[in-house]
Amino acid sequence: MNLLPRSILSVTLVFALTAFAEAAADIPFSGFFGNQTIYDQLQPGPKGGAKLIWKKTGINPDKYKRFMVDSVIFFLANDADYKGIDPQEMKELCDAFNREIAAAFRNKYEIVTEPAPDVARLSIAITNIKPSKPAVSAVTSVVPVSLGVSLLKKGVSGGWSGSGQTCMEVMVLDSLSNEIVFLAVDQRQAEFESRFTKWGSANDAFKLWSAKMVEFIDRTRK
Numbered sequence: 639m640n641l642l643p644r645s646i647l648s649v650t651l652v653f654a655l656t657a658f659a660e661a662a663a664d665i666p667f668s669g670f671f672g673n674q675t676i677y678d679q680l681q682p683g684p685k686g687g688a689k690l691i692w693k694k695t696g697i698n699p700d701k702y703k704r705f706m707v708d709s710v711i712f713f714l715a716n717d718a719d720y721k722g723i724d725p726q727e728m729k730e731l732c733d734a735f736n737r738e739i740a741a742a743f744r745n746k747y748e749i750v751t752e753p754a755p756d757v758a759r760l761s762i763a764i765t766n767i768k769p770s771k772p773a774v775s776a777v778t779s780v781v782p783v784s785l786g787v788s789l790l791k792k793g794v795s796g797g798w799s800g801s802g803q804t805c806m807e808v809m810v811l812d813s814l815s816n817e818i819v820f821l822a823v824d825q826r827q828a829e830f831e832s833r834f835t836k837w838g839s840a841n842d843a844f845k846l847w848s849a850k851m852v853e854f855i856d857r858t859r860k
Contacts, residue, residue, distance in 0.1 A: 668713040668765035688822035699858040702758035704748040710735045713765040735844045742848035753813035761809040
């Protein structure tokens with residue numbers, strides 16, 4: 639009598655696990671969360687939300703009403719042809735993203751700088767990005783400090799590519815205990831190919847990720 643229901647259940651479980659494995663395999667994890675065992679705990683997210691999520695059992699999201707936000711971290715794609723990083727460019731990218739996060743949170747959630755029982759800490763990584771190699775001109779030189787200029791660079795142009803599947807990894811921690819309470823991984827495909835192609839248009843991508851960050855917080859409260 640119970641063979642048919644069990645068979646159906648088995649087939650359903652196998653299908654679900656296979657679909658999840660394919661979805662997870664499609665995302666290039668950066669290691670931002672830690673070792674692979676942490677990523678193995680991720681499960682498919684809700685429709686329209688983050689692609690993969692994890693939530694600590696028994697946690698009440700409503701207790702967190704304010705947020706500390708760590709400065710964003712960028713991870714290069716493993717298959718990036720060029721892995722050189724201009725420190726000033728990286729700082730400007732980081733500052734630009736932080737500004738978009740602050741704008742997205744404004745009038746929605748308060749950003750604070752001190753831990754408290756009602757404060758969660760957000761750590762965000764933009765991953766799987768590819769820097770393009772800058773064109774080096776005839777004049778790219780370090781000028782002696784005695785001349786009053788420490789660095790002179792002319793004719794250098796470069797950019798960032800989304801590699802077709804730029805990702806965001808989000809870690810939410812209790813600000814007092816630093817215990818992880820939420821994890822989320824999202825992925826955006828073709829749209830980021832153009833948004834990261836030129837450095838200046840990266841702000842469009844940052845606006846989208848910042849809005850997605852607020853959506854993620856909203857969803858955890860439902």
